[in-house]
Amino acid sequence: MGMPISFCFLLACLLAITAGGSLGYPSLKASPTLSVSPALLQKSGQVVKVEWEGVTPNVSVLSVMVGNEMGTKTELGSLPIADEKGSVTLPLVNMRRSYYFGVRQTESTSLDAQVEVPVANKNEPAHLRISRVDKPHSLSVTFTTATSGEEEGLQPVVVYRKVDRWGKGREWSLLACASHTYTISDMCGSPANDSAWFIPPGVFHEVQLDDLDVMIEYEYRAGLLPPPPSSSSSSSSHLRAGGEKVSDSELEVMAAGGYLSPPALLRGPLEGGEDYSVAFVFGDMGVSVPFDTPNIEQQFPSIITAHLMREEMKARWDEPLLISHIGDISYARGYAFLWDWFMSLIQPLSAHVPYLVGIGNHEYDYPGQPFDPAWAGYGVDSGGECGVPYSSRFRTPASGEGSVKGKNTLWYSTRHGPVLYVMMSTEHDFTTGSEQWLFLNDTLANVDRSVTPWVVFQGHRPMYTTSSTEPFTTHLQEHIEPLLHEYEVELALWGHMHKYDAMCSIYKGECADEKETNWNRYIDAAFRDEEVEVEKPTQDIRVVPGYTKHVVVGNAGNDFQVAWSNDGHNHQIPPKISVFRTVEFGFCIIEASKDKLQFTFKTDGDGRVRDSFLLYH
Incomplete structure (x- = not known):
């Protein structure tokens, strides 16, 4: 007794698929896959490797996205995909929110695959910048974090000291910062006030360093820290206007409970009248x-x-x-x-x-x-x-x-x-x-x-x-x-x-x-x-x-x-x-x-x- 013709046809199709289409039938392709390593953005500027497989080449792109204020994702840009399987490496800047990578067809907005790259530390002190001010022997230091730190019992601070080339371990002067930010309502037109493109800038913290000696090297660090271990006050206003002294060991304890930038160098500013x-x-x-x-x-x-x-x-x-x-x-x-x-x-x-x-x-x-x-x-x-x-x-x-x-x-x-x-x-x-x-x-x-x-x-x-x-x-x-x-x-x-x-x-x-x-x-x-x-x-x-x-x-x-x-x-x-x-x-x-x-x-x-x-x- 022979098998029904419909069953024979299905069996032939299955054999063709299993054989990779050797009988002239197209093979089924697995859905595209994406992976990223490392899977977590540990610090700003870190290089990540994005790998893909099962992608239709030349008509697909790798989409680079971040979460936006509408609870969806905004595509910042993309990279062309020329091979079914491949990879790309690129640095990522900490924008205080997750990145997402996705694969989509060139003319489509639908993603065939996506992967998230969370940010390990949204309060990583970033964008350090110093400036001249209108007071002699002074400079301002400004930096950015995601939040003010208040909810965590932290305060924005800058610590600084003269560079010690002889390892004598000078104490750090610790100063509290003033903070400010802006919101989408401060923007006056598009695309700046478009929810898809507006990214909250974080909180800007600024403090003025006074009595700096001309051309002398100083090292400084910035971040959100708890009160010094020796401080008698736990309030957010615990720092005196003139600063508080902390040792290396005290600063290490504070940094463990907060967020602190690596040391950076600056020099005391010229004031005018110098020769060069x-x-x-x-x-x-x-x-x-x-x-x-x-x-x-x-x-x-x-x-x-x-x-x-x-x-x-x-x-x-x-x-x-x-x-x-x-x-x-x-x-x-x-x-x-x-x-x-x-x-x-x-x-x-x-x-x-x-x-x-x-x-x-x-x-x-x-x-x-x-x-x-x-x-x-x-x-x-x-x-x-x-x-x-x-x-x-x-x-x-x-x-x-x-x-x-x-x-x-x-x-x-x-x-x-x-x-x-x-x-x-x-x-x-x-x-x-x-x-x-x-x-x-x-x-x-x-x-x-x-x-x-x-x-x-x-x-x-x-x-x-x-x-x-x-x-x-x-x-x-x-x-x-x-x-x-x-x-x-x-x-x-x-x-x-x-x-x-x-x-x-x-x-x-x-x-x-x-x-x-x-x-x-x-x-x-x-x-x-x-x-x-x-x-x-x-x-x-x-x-x-x-x-x-x-x-x-x-x-x-x-x-x-x-x-x-x-x-x-x-x-x-x-x-x-x-x-x-x-x-x-x-x-x-x-x-x-x-x-x-x-x-x-x-x-x-x-x-x-x-x-x-x-x-x-």
């Missing part, structure tokens, strides 16, 4: 992340620029250092996760050297901002942040006037050895008689040239540029240039245009000496060959009182470019004020003594000096 100082200056850096973000811009060169500055900082650690970032800081533009990645990028710098900032259009601009003349066209460049994430994260050397929601000053000055650095905001009213204009006028009028013989003026949008016409140039020349002229400011630095653009010493559009531009054009012609190993020679420039040397330094990371302007003949001939200009990425170094100021531009490509000039009186 160094500053790294740049603008428009941003950040890059290790996955694709198709609808969100990344600044890929920023990684190299930050790395080269770290190496320069290490090489110059015994010198008095300062960092000045002249606007367009993280380019988060409402996508909050980019602030976490940016702060992690700069921490190897900002934890050790005072990191000063100026506000740019991508931190502040929003519809309806208080100063919004028709000619400005400020727009929506902050992505709804309206300056709040920027001002909440960064302390500047003064506080009070010109603040965003009372948290930060947007124009200020600070003395660093023989140089007075002055920062303005091009996003706020700078017209004659405005609050900012009065501050700038008063600051420049009262410079003591016996203490700071050099003045370096900074702002985001340029007063002069040889890129295509920037509408702000006319108004900055009308309202601010007379101040630079009257008070004989030697050097002005700008960002916004993503190029290096050195111009002559200028007043009212005219160079003080045409030899300044001709010299560098002829010299540069000899250094166009990429194989040339020697560095370009330095141009010596005698300062002409009332004429200011202008340089655009917005080339630290953002690669969006506008066309160069020219003298009317063709694209290759620069305007008459141009000395040297390039689209190469990098950063600049100012080395100042009482009688000379050396300015150097180093490229990301090979770290060589691409341009250099020396100002002298």
Whole structure:
């Protein structure tokens, strides 16, 4: 008796499947699988390995996600999958919430597989940064944790002491921090106020270290800690204003019951009048992340620029250092996760050297901002942040006037050895008689040239540029240039245009000496060959009182470019004020003594000096 035909057919199918489709029938594929090792993010920056198997290649992507405020997940970005089985390694920044990896089809939002990577310590002290303040011999220290620590009986603190090279075990001075944060309600537009993209920033803690000796090394640690074992009080206000002394052993006990960062080094700041100082200056850096973000811009060169500055900082650690970032800081533009990645990028710098900032259009601009003349066209460049994430994260050397929601000053000055650095905001009213204009006028009028013989003026949008016409140039020349002229400011630095653009010493559009531009054009012609190993020679420039040397330094990371302007003949001939200009990425170094100021531009490509000039009186 034969088997029914239907049973025979099913048996044949089963045999074909078991044999891997050898009879022409397709094999059944197992569902995709994902795994991550390590399975727990122990610390920020840790590298994890994501492995997959059973994935349809070339039409699938690896999705990188975090939990959001709606109780769902937001895809931050993705990576293409080219093989059925494979892996990828990437670092993860602690964003105080779990990461998730998933596999999905390119055109689909449904996940075929996913795996969670929890964060071991959401209160890991992160984003350490120090800044100058408006008090002599003092610095501020700021750091971030997920919570205030109050529910755990902890308090935000910083401990510090002079570095002891002889192992005598000096006690730590322990200071309590003030704390603040912001919420989604502080945002003023999309995507910053979109629940899918808003990530609570954690809590920012800040304290001021006083009576620091100039250029002496200190080590410090920051975190959430219980009261010292020797303290007679268990309340959250147990620390005296002047600090409390704790030993190494006491600190070890406290750290076991809380969260404490590894030791970091800083140096006591210069106060003005010293013979020598160094500053790294740049603008428009941003950040890059290790996955694709198709609808969100990344600044890929920023990684190299930050790395080269770290190496320069290490090489110059015994010198008095300062960092000045002249606007367009993280380019988060409402996508909050980019602030976490940016702060992690700069921490190897900002934890050790005072990191000063100026506000740019991508931190502040929003519809309806208080100063919004028709000619400005400020727009929506902050992505709804309206300056709040920027001002909440960064302390500047003064506080009070010109603040965003009372948290930060947007124009200020600070003395660093023989140089007075002055920062303005091009996003706020700078017209004659405005609050900012009065501050700038008063600051420049009262410079003591016996203490700071050099003045370096900074702002985001340029007063002069040889890129295509920037509408702000006319108004900055009308309202601010007379101040630079009257008070004989030697050097002005700008960002916004993503190029290096050195111009002559200028007043009212005219160079003080045409030899300044001709010299560098002829010299540069000899250094166009990429194989040339020697560095370009330095141009010596005698300062002409009332004429200011202008340089655009917005080339630290953002690669969006506008066309160069020219003298009317063709694209290759620069305007008459141009000395040297390039689209190469990098950063600049100012080395100042009482009688000379050396300015150097180093490229990301090979770290060589691409341009250099020396100002002298």
